Amino acid sequence: MSLPKIARLPSVRLLSSIHQQQQQLLLPSVPPLTGPKRAVSQGEYRRPGQPKVDKFPWQPINFGFSKGFEGVKKHLALLKKEFSDRWVGPQGKPILEHMLEQNQVLWEFRGPESLEQWTVSSDQEIGGQSEVHLKLGKNHNTCLLYGTLSSTPPRDGETRYSGYCTMRSKQPLASFDRKKHYDWSSFNTLHLRVRGDGRPWMINIATETYFSHQKDDIYNYFLYTRGGPYWQDVKIPFSKFFLTHRGRIQDDQHPLWLDKVNTIGFTLGDKADGPFQLEIDFVGVCKDYAHTEEFAYEVYKRNPEI
Amino acid sequence: MKCARCLLQLQCLRLVGQSARSAAQHGALLRSASSSQPDMVHNTQVLRRFHGSPACAKRPVPAEFINEDDKKRDKSLVAHDDLFEQVAKEVKTKATFNKVVDVFIKRDIRRRGHVEFIYAALKKMPEFGVERDLAVYNKLLDVFPKEVFVPRNFIQRMFNHYPRQQECGVQLLEQMENYGIMPNMETKVLLVQIFGEKGHPMRKYQRIMYWFPKFKHINPFPVPQQLPEDPVDLARFSLTRIANDLDAKVSVYQLPSTDITERGEQITLPHIVGIQSPSQMELLAQHSPNRPVFVEGPFPLWLRKTCVYYYVLRADPTPPDEKVEEPFDPERCLAFPLQLDLDLDRDFGDEESFDVEDLDEGPVFAMCMTSQGDQAVLNQWISGLQQNNPILGQVPALFRLDAGPRELQGPADTESAHHHRTDRPQREERQPEEDEEPRRSQGAKW
Numbered sequence: 001m002s003l004p005k006i007a008r009l010p011s012v013r014l015l016s017s018i019h020q021q022q023q024q025l026l027l028p029s030v031p032p033l034t035g036p037k038r039a040v041s042q043g044e045y046r047r048p049g050q051p052k053v054d055k056f057p058w059q060p061i062n063f064g065f066s067k068g069f070e071g072v073k074k075h076l077a078l079l080k081k082e083f084s085d086r087w088v089g090p091q092g093k094p095i096l097e098h099m100l101e102q103n104q105v106l107w108e109f110r111g112p113e114s115l116e117q118w119t120v121s122s123d124q125e126i127g128g129q130s131e132v133h134l135k136l137g138k139n140h141n142t143c144l145l146y147g148t149l150s151s152t153p154p155r156d157g158e159t160r161y162s163g164y165c166t167m168r169s170k171q172p173l174a175s176f177d178r179k180k181h182y183d184w185s186s187f188n189t190l191h192l193r194v195r196g197d198g199r200p201w202m203i204n205i206a207t208e209t210y211f212s213h214q215k216d217d218i219y220n221y222f223l224y225t226r227g228g229p230y231w232q233d234v235k236i237p238f239s240k241f242f243l244t245h246r247g248r249i250q251d252d253q254h255p256l257w258l259d260k261v262n263t264i265g266f267t268l269g270d271k272a273d274g275p276f277q278l279e280i281d282f283v284g285v286c287k288d289y290a291h292t293e294e295f296a297y298e299v300y301k302r303n304p305e306i
Numbered sequence: 307m308k309c310a311r312c313l314l315q316l317q318c319l320r321l322v323g324q325s326a327r328s329a330a331q332h333g334a335l336l337r338s339a340s341s342s343q344p345d346m347v348h349n350t351q352v353l354r355r356f357h358g359s360p361a362c363a364k365r366p367v368p369a370e371f372i373n374e375d376d377k378k379r380d381k382s383l384v385a386h387d388d389l390f391e392q393v394a395k396e397v398k399t400k401a402t403f404n405k406v407v408d409v410f411i412k413r414d415i416r417r418r419g420h421v422e423f424i425y426a427a428l429k430k431m432p433e434f435g436v437e438r439d440l441a442v443y444n445k446l447l448d449v450f451p452k453e454v455f456v457p458r459n460f461i462q463r464m465f466n467h468y469p470r471q472q473e474c475g476v477q478l479l480e481q482m483e484n485y486g487i488m489p490n491m492e493t494k495v496l497l498v499q500i501f502g503e504k505g506h507p508m509r510k511y512q513r514i515m516y517w518f519p520k521f522k523h524i525n526p527f528p529v530p531q532q533l534p535e536d537p538v539d540l541a542r543f544s545l546t547r548i549a550n551d552l553d554a555k556v557s558v559y560q561l562p563s564t565d566i567t568e569r570g571e572q573i574t575l576p577h578i579v580g581i582q583s584p585s586q587m588e589l590l591a592q593h594s595p596n597r598p599v600f601v602e603g604p605f606p607l608w609l610r611k612t613c614v615y616y617y618v619l620r621a622d623p624t625p626p627d628e629k630v631e632e633p634f635d636p637e638r639c640l641a642f643p644l645q646l647d648l649d650l651d652r653d654f655g656d657e658e659s660f661d662v663e664d665l666d667e668g669p670v671f672a673m674c675m676t677s678q679g680d681q682a683v684l685n686q687w688i689s690g691l692q693q694n695n696p697i698l699g700q701v702p703a704l705f706r707l708d709a710g711p712r713e714l715q716g717p718a719d720t721e722s723a724h725h726h727r728t729d730r731p732q733r734e735e736r737q738p739e740e741d742e743e744p745r746r747s748q749g750a751k752w
Binding site: 096097100101102103105108138139141142161191193197198199200222224225226227228229230231249251271272274275276277281282284286297 | 484513517520521524525526527529544547548549550605606607608609610611613616618620653654655656657658659660661662663665667670673
């Protein structure tokens, strides 16, 4: 079950660490103002039209000493933090704070290093023509996601639709690249402060799953922006999120389990070709006592079952 | 091969005897037979007699079918794309689209090649402008032969019965879904007739009917399907949308008009529509006259698939040393106190505001939309605003305009527009004596 995962994941991680390290080597003083991009091809499937990489899989890996040293330093620091956090309380916070907090800011954008927690990707991965960029806003305390959407499908004979741009948070990692998850089970609402240009977006939440065929299961809801010069506070209850798999809404719905959340993403794909922008101030979760709904969609067995 | 040709010739001879066809028809048939292409498909009216029932053979062929065949014969090996091109040469409308579908239905009683035809029709729908028309989808679904693909025993039901046809039906429903068309009862009846109660297209239909009504009205900022044609109405709609204030008042400073001067030149006056709310007027009145206000833009606003541009009048945030805390006037509202200083025992569990620092980006005083965003036109807007906001006479207004709405033309030159964005915007002063210290161009506001 996990064999392909084992084969795939470490190389990706190694690659990303090389990438970061190269950036650090090349630009030691100037911090990168733009967010990281996802590598163009991530999966094992080579799409038609993509050039063949005639390299052995170990060839792009950097086996240098300095990289190993950096890695040891980073992971030992993370390990130390893990141990010391336990003495403070759960998740590194005092127990009273952990129990009583009504809201939590998860991501805010207050500097170039905050963009490191996000990756952007667009349909260039499948041969499309959309462009997406991530950078800090005007006053360096917001994040601006901008680019051009183009829904021309690639002429590869098998792709029918195209045109999406995505920003996704990175999977949090503990020391030695173990997966860490967000635990939002004491909250029930997602709170965003955004400023868009009138386009509808989609919010994707990916949670940890058990079986490998569930790895593309994602919970979605819509984010409608008003447009205009004013900021917009959006509160979306987690009960509204519905389950999709590879972009298809599923018949068998169930509520989003908030105890192991991996990533959150924003996707644009409204088929309106042209430039777009979305400015995000912060992403947080909060507890809304007025909201008591557990799940917005039917979970009973339908007859006839669809 | 030869044998087949002989047989055909025999058939034709018999046909001549039977239905007394014209000689030309006969010749054409021979020709098509000798070419021995799969274009026989289109001559099925004739070929059917090989294995058709005698009753079928005796039935006279209706005249219009023959004519249809005649027309197509020279190009009988056509993809269905070409059928669309042939029939709808001059105009591409719903009527011609329906005509093509009719031609296909009438051409062959067995609807041979209907899957390819439906795929081709789905692809052509946006060209004919019928992609949002439910009746056309139903008509296209009607092309499928009825009751042929309905599974008749449990084995057929268990396995994928007629998978290509079912895929095609699902594809049609998916295109409806993509354009946001909700199927109706007629669609359901057709699907049941074609694929049975539990085929994949029926499942797709049920899914659409389950999810569409759930998400139909969730947009809190709805945009009508048909946007107003008139630019002034469109500007009014979009300005009230972005202003988000029911008290805000839209004023039209200039209506679009075309004048012809005495020299014969045509002058087009652009429309200028602005919006300002009382609270914005109050903010502007409190603005200190020695700090400038900025006219910035254009900023895009998307309403479904159209993009409009707006301009804002704003100022930089007040520096912290100049901020004055205005005490609340207790008599401003007698119904309830505007300020409460209660010493409640609020602990951490009652803290409900987020721990983020507020963004102070400076106030926005007014917004406007115009079709031609150069400085002269926006100056007109500012002078129009001055009637209600006399302070604008003393405050210097700086124009920080990006290169015009290039993106409006199409996605081809958006790249250049982006470069313009990041470039220094044009900075021009309205009152030249008010030469500020070189304020660094801050790029676009976003």
